[in-house]
Amino acid sequence: MIIVTNPGSNLPAAVVERYGILVAPQQIVVDGVAHDTRHGVDMAMVEGWVRSAKEHPHVVGTTAAEFVSVLRGATRQDREVLVIMTSRKIIGSFDAAQVAARTLLRMTGNEGVRVVVCDTGVTDAGAGMACILAGEARAAGLSLDEVVQLLDAYRTQVRFGFLTETLEYLVKGGRATALRALLANVLGVRPLVAFNEGELRVVAKVSTKVEPGEALAQWVEGSLGPGRRIWAAIFHGGVPERAVKTAVALRKRLDVSFLWIMPLSPSIYLHTGPGAVGVAVVPLSVLPWWPDAAPLIG
Template sequence: MASAVAVVTDSTAYLPPGLAERHGITVVPLQIVIGGTVRDEGQITSAEAARALKEWHPVTTSRPSPERFAHAFKAAAGGGARAVVSVHLSAAMSGTVEAARLAAEDAPVPVRVVDTGAIGLGLGFAALSAAAAALRGADADEVAAAAEHRARLSRSLFYVDTLEHLRRGGRIGAAATLLGSALMMKPLLSIVDGRIAPLEKVRTSSRAIARMEELAADLAGDRPVDLGIQHLGAAPRAETLASRLRDRIPQVKDLYVGEVGPVIGAHAGPGMLGVVVAPHL
């Protein structure tokens, strides 16, 4: 039986294959533009995007149109939903929230739009919490509150090989203060108030990843947590980090390891490695 409240998210949640479907979550894709060709995220692989970035071809991204959200909301209503909660990546980084809000104005059922202030699995875990609340029979306000609360609890840490892709994409935020640092410096970054912010400066990639592991373990503590390990073109590093965190953190529940899609990859660049620590509610 379908939930009375439908949950919609966007493709930058990067939920593992099949997970959105199993939880009844509708995913609306963002778009990526490579060499003037526009495609939905999902129609181009992360490897293709990484190759274009390595060759310094122009790669840009675009929010979904309000019409795409209008279609998703209408489909949810047609499937029996009496309300929709639409859960999205940070409005400070994308116009996706704005597009969803525009579509919500004429939707056939009430729509609550949630700006998680997050990206990647920081968004994904919030969407999963919303879906779990909907399945329990929560109303739209309660479903939205579950997403907002999980997003507030979660922390995202990530490492990039270079800040150049973030700078070119206009998403560098407060991390711009690091641009004048030594060329060999490897930045650790975080998401603060929906924006990318500098965390620490480390001299080598191995030290950066080791430090990220320490910080993630400290954030988790003894609480039950879900973990998301995400990367672009760095699968061996991601698998090693996942294994080490599972050993270090006593109450890991769900742990997902995967490659980010081309929309986030276009801004982070090849070699990106990130951790999301999402305490349980």
């Protein structure tokens, strides 16, 4: 079984190599010029684009044609391919992957090939953690159907939320209204933005006087209940100290079996801006399978 994903899953090179994951192309377009997010795009570059571009840069997901090429390469390695995607409701890459899978299966020589496309319902490290889970499950001998069942459970149970330092990038990228940004600034609150059925929604307002990590940990505990055994991913917009404080706050409230801290992917940083911090958490007890030991991905 070969795992394929898009760059929005925010997988570092070491994880890609460990699990033999194929990463499809994805572009950030800046005033008509496309930049592949797999190659050397960092936060400083994104900030420079936002400051200097005539129009706010935008993300173009993987096209069906690009996916066909990636899938053809995958089927040369294995006849079973699992495509793990970021939420279909925020980018068109999931639909493109499905079109590509159908196209590939109609091609001569692909008899017996299986391609399954899974929607994680989240993005960034939340989708990346799903890839790690799938990689561990494959290594443990689970079948393609069993891994798909595992990812279906993951999608329904994962909690993904973040706090931004500023709403400027969300407003420019069309993810929040200017009025909401104005109210947040006037009232001294940050919106806690979370995925709900694959869509981003404001689920709470947090005072700017409250430590973001404490607010996120409290939100997770309120959603799951205290002391649950979890896997957690923490992602941040250039503020590793906030990520560490979030990790400490999570460990106080929950039994953290696996913890992964990552800077935001360029495509998501484009919308959150500097200072953002967030969490993706899944309770293990609701999954049909999980590893006996935490993955070693460092």
